[in-house]
Amino acid sequence: MMFETLLFFAFSAVLVGAAFGVILARNPVYSALLLVLCFFNSAVIWLMLDAEFLGIVLVLVYVGAVMVLFLFVVMMLDVNLEELRKGLAGYWPIAAVVAGLMVFAILDVVVVKHLGGVSLGAAPPLPADYSNTRVLGEALFTRYAYPAQIAAVILLVASIAAIVLTLRHRPGVKPQNVGEQVRVSAKDRVRLVKMAPEKRP
Amino acid sequence: MLDQYLPILIFMGLAAVLGLALFTIGWFAGPRRPDAQKLSPYECGFEAFEDARMRFDVRYYLVAIIFVVFDLEIAFFFPWAVSLRETGTFGLLAMLVFALLLVVALVYDYRKGALEWD
Numbered sequence: 287m288m289f290e291t292l293l294f295f296a297f298s299a300v301l302v303g304a305a306f307g308v309i310l311a312r313n314p315v316y317s318a319l320l321l322v323l324c325f326f327n328s329a330v331i332w333l334m335l336d337a338e339f340l341g342i343v344l345v346l347v348y349v350g351a352v353m354v355l356f357l358f359v360v361m362m363l364d365v366n367l368e369e370l371r372k373g374l375a376g377y378w379p380i381a382a383v384v385a386g387l388m389v390f391a392i393l394d395v396v397v398v399k400h401l402g403g404v405s406l407g408a409a410p411p412l413p414a415d416y417s418n419t420r421v422l423g424e425a426l427f428t429r430y431a432y433p434a435q436i437a438a439v440i441l442l443v444a445s446i447a448a449i450v451l452t453l454r455h456r457p458g459v460k461p462q463n464v465g466e467q468v469r470v471s472a473k474d475r476v477r478l479v480k481m482a483p484e485k486r487p
Numbered sequence: 488m489l490d491q492y493l494p495i496l497i498f499m500g501l502a503a504v505l506g507l508a509l510f511t512i513g514w515f516a517g518p519r520r521p522d523a524q525k526l527s528p529y530e531c532g533f534e535a536f537e538d539a540r541m542r543f544d545v546r547y548y549l550v551a552i553i554f555v556v557f558d559l560e561i562a563f564f565f566p567w568a569v570s571l572r573e574t575g576t577f578g579l580l581a582m583l584v585f586a587l588l589l590v591v592a593l594v595y596d597y598r599k600g601a602l603e604w605d
Contacts, residue, residue, distance in 0.1 A: 290489065293496070334489060343562050351555040358551050362543045423570030426563070427578035434563065434581065438588040441556045445592040448552035449601050452545045 294334060301327035314360045322353050336412055339419040546604070553596060560589045 304327065307320040325348045332341035426434050567574075567582050574581075596602055 333492065336489075339566060347555070347558055347562055351551070351558045355548070355551040355555060358543060358548050362545065362548060417569065419566050420570045420573070423566030423568075423578075424573050427567055427570065427574045427581045431577070431581040435584055435588070437563070438560075438585045441559060442588050442592045445553060445556045446595060448549055449596065449599050452549045452552075453599060453601050454545075455600065 290334060294331065297327045297330045297334075301331070315357065318353060318356045318360055321356070322349050325349050325353070336416065337418050339422055549601060553601065556592060557589070560586070 301324055304320045304323040308317045308324065311317045311320060325344055329341040329344040329349075332338075332344065563585065564582075567578060571578055
């Protein structure tokens, strides 16, 4: 138990450090890579909470797909970041309000409810054959079947929207059609013509 | 359950130690005599004329989005497959509708030519 607590603090420390790095890094590519580190550490913490499937999905979807997308977007935006940063410090009152609200919400959950008699305490021990994946699947395809369908519709809309926004066919390109190249035979290419020699030797 | 992950933890530790060790040895043991020429960006012998950061083609973004969509679909399939015995016919039908919606997305991608790289 002691060892697990130690591990939790180690991974949380890396997580918090990497999160600070995300907002402090000057180069947005470094920010994105530090966010990948954040996701890895959150995945480990979820694993330690017996949420194996969610941890793996976090790595599979966020690290494997979403962060690649982020990197593409960061690299696609051809903006001068020094220009953009000018005057950013002037927004500090708004930032202070948002940060204050978030600190308040976290304190409300962690401190007030804890002191108000609702002990967060340790979670009840899980049965030996507990499978996070199976429990999740049962919930997802019985009680939450309708939200799952909504998720599918959202994915469909995302896919269509991406195509409508970015797909441009460029006329005039001459791509190789490998199938046609393979199917070609010598008869289609070379025509042998029988003709009499023009000049007798 | 968690002790099954101990080898992975040990592996992570080894990887971190090895990576850091190689880096530190190189940092301390290697000679470092930088000058202006060595620190300048190297561009095959001629002057660098462009920023290293250049625009990506937007088509990479399209490929990434399509990948995210079907990656998420796969992520939904795993808990469904594991719990199919419990959810039964209803689960099967729910997944059928779910998958059909994404088949619509796939057909749309294919017919629009978004999967081609011309």
